[in-house]
Amino acid sequence: MRPLRSDRGRTRPATAPVALKLLVAGGFGAGKTTLVGAVSEIRPLRTEELLTEAGRPVDDTSGVEGKRTTTVAMDFGRITLREDLVLYLFGTPGQDRFWFLWDELARGALGAVVLADTRRLQDCFAAVDYFERRGIPFTLAVNCFDGAERYPEEDVRDALDLDPGVPVILCDAREKESVKGVLVSVVEQRFAELAQQAG
Amino acid sequence: MTAGLTGDGSGDGDVRWYDDAAGPVVRPYAMTRGRTRSADGAGLDLIAVVVAEDPAEHPGAAHALADQTLSPEHLDIAELTRDMPRSVAELAAGLDLPVGVVRVLVGDLLDAGLVRVTRPVPPAELPDESILREVIHGLRAL
Numbered sequence: 478m479r480p481l482r483s484d485r486g487r488t489r490p491a492t493a494p495v496a497l498k499l500l501v502a503g504g505f506g507a508g509k510t511t512l513v514g515a516v517s518e519i520r521p522l523r524t525e526e527l528l529t530e531a532g533r534p535v536d537d538t539s540g541v542e543g544k545r546t547t548t549v550a551m552d553f554g555r556i557t558l559r560e561d562l563v564l565y566l567f568g569t570p571g572q573d574r575f576w577f578l579w580d581e582l583a584r585g586a587l588g589a590v591v592l593a594d595t596r597r598l599q600d601c602f603a604a605v606d607y608f609e610r611r612g613i614p615f616t617l618a619v620n621c622f623d624g625a626e627r628y629p630e631e632d633v634r635d636a637l638d639l640d641p642g643v644p645v646i647l648c649d650a651r652e653k654e655s656v657k658g659v660l661v662s663v664v665e666q667r668f669a670e671l672a673q674q675a676g
Numbered sequence: 677m678t679a680g681l682t683g684d685g686s687g688d689g690d691v692r693w694y695d696d697a698a699g700p701v702v703r704p705y706a707m708t709r710g711r712t713r714s715a716d717g718a719g720l721d722l723i724a725v726v727v728a729e730d731p732a733e734h735p736g737a738a739h740a741l742a743d744q745t746l747s748p749e750h751l752d753i754a755e756l757t758r759d760m761p762r763s764v765a766e767l768a769a770g771l772d773l774p775v776g777v778v779r780v781l782v783g784d785l786l787d788a789g790l791v792r793v794t795r796p797v798p799p800a801e802l803p804d805e806s807i808l809r810e811v812i813h814g815l816r817a818l
Contacts (some may be wrong), residue, residue, distance in 0.1 A: 493725035493761040493794035497803065497811065516818060522769035524722070527705075527776055548774075553722075553765055558814030562807070565723050565763065585721065585796050587803075587811070653818065661815050668808045675805070 494557075498565040499663060500582055502607075503592030504600020508620045508650035509568040510552045512592060515656045517554025517566065524551050526578065549575050551582070566660075569604070579607060588614040588663040592650065596625050598636055605637055614666035616644045618659045642666075707749050707773070708780040720779045722765040725794040728758035746788070749773065750781055754790050761794070 501509045513521045525548045552568040567582055583589075589608050593601045601617075608615040619633055630645045639645065644662045648655040705711070746754075752771055756762055762770070768778045785791040803811075 493727045495803070495807065496723040496725050496763060496794070496796050497807075498723050498796070522766065524765050524768040525774050527774040551765075553769075555766070556815070556818065558811060562810055562814065563763075564811060564814075565765065567722070567765075582722070585723075585802075587808075657815055657818055661812055664808055664811050664815065667802065668805065668812065671802070671805050671808065 494559075494561045494563045496563050496565060498567055498582075498586050499660060500567050500569055500579075500586050500589040501592060502569045502579075502589055502601070502604035502615075503620075504594065504597055507592040507594045507597075507600065508622075509592055512590065512618075512620075512648075512650035512656050512659075513552060513554040513566045513568055515651055515653050516556060516660065518557060519555050521552045521554045521568075524553065525549065526551070549578060551578075576603075576607070583607075583611060583613060586613060587667050588616075590659055590663060591615050591617050593617060593619050593633065593637075594622060594625070595619060595628050595633065596622070598633070602637070605639065609640070614663060614670065616646055616659055616662045616666070618646050618648045618650075620650045621647055705777060707747055708777055711780050720764050720782060720793065721796050722775065723763045723796050725761045725763050725796075726753070726757045726767065726782055726785075726791050727761045727794065728754055728791050729789060746784070747781075749777075750785060750790075753778070753781055754785060757791055 501512055503509050510521050527548055549570045551570055554566045556564045556566070558564055567586075569579055569582060589604075591601050591604045591608065605615075605617070617633065617637065617639060619628075619630075621627065627647070630647065633639075634643075634645050644666070646659050646662060648659050650656060749771065753767055756767065756770065764775065764778055764782065767773075767782070768775045771778070773781075782791065782793065786793060
């Protein structure tokens with residue numbers, strides 16, 4: 478068991494903080510956990526969800542003797558913005574067959590980051606599609622890997638056929654400042670959405 | 677996870693699993709006495725925040741503690757959330773339990789009046805402008 482930080486001696490908080498979440502999606506190896514780790518105040522933690530046959534829409538295993546459980550891991554980090562305001566960042570499970578878990582993650586999310594690797598841009602098609610269909614604001618962040626060819630923002634936008642309103646940001650998922658900019662752009666979209674509704 | 681794999685006569689008979697590689701000794705849902713959902717815990721979001729109730733103010737809670745129907749994992753959760761509020765995701769990661777198991781256990785604790793849960797803002801009513809402004813400022817100031 479991993480040790481938990483114990484905060485004995487702290488005064489007991491009267492109220493629980495407001496908790497918000499952002500999702501970080503992208504293909505396997507795009508740098509999701511690195512991005513979470515760059516801004517999280519805790520080392521990214523891992524939660525696991527056990528899936529049994531009933532919860533698995535794709536893999537058909539015939540015969541009860543072959544019954545298995547599958548574990549899906551989700552890495553997440555935490556940013557305490559104020560004593561009473563906490564933002565969680567969840568890396569979504571990479572494999573396509575766990576899409577149904579995304580619905581739970583996406584419920585109530587402020588928005589999402591879709592992290593793209595220009596060497597494997599097709600890996601993020603599914604995530605872009607998912608957030609577009611559900612009207613969840615997202616920012617396309619191109620993780621600029623060392624040695625990967627740089628493409629102009631417009632080329633990435635065209636290749637993914639993104640809406641003009643979707644911000645495309647070149648970032649370095651290892652750099653806190655860079656990641657902050659990406660996260661701010663996600664929340665700003667939600668903010669603009671609200672302002673529009675109000676006006 | 678490898679725990680559910682059967683290693684019988686499938687050609688890899690030489691493979692031995694030790695310690696962590698062998699998977700958990702106790703199957704996770706044994707801690708919930710086989711229940712995969714509970715009335716109160718089923719819909720708990722990953723970021724629902726769990727806070728321990730003060731047993732002094734909740735006589736029912738003291739009773740639940742006394743009758744010893746709670747598992748060590750229940751008590752772990754009660755203890756951790758007494759120190760500070762923690763999200764369902766943090767409890768699962770910290771106790772190394774699947775999220776589904778933590779939901780059931782938190783549901784039991786809710787039933788017993790040992791904890792309360794602050795549910796996140798419902799999706800239909802996203803946080804208001806002032807909260808979003810705080811989030812943007814807070815992120816910039818990191």
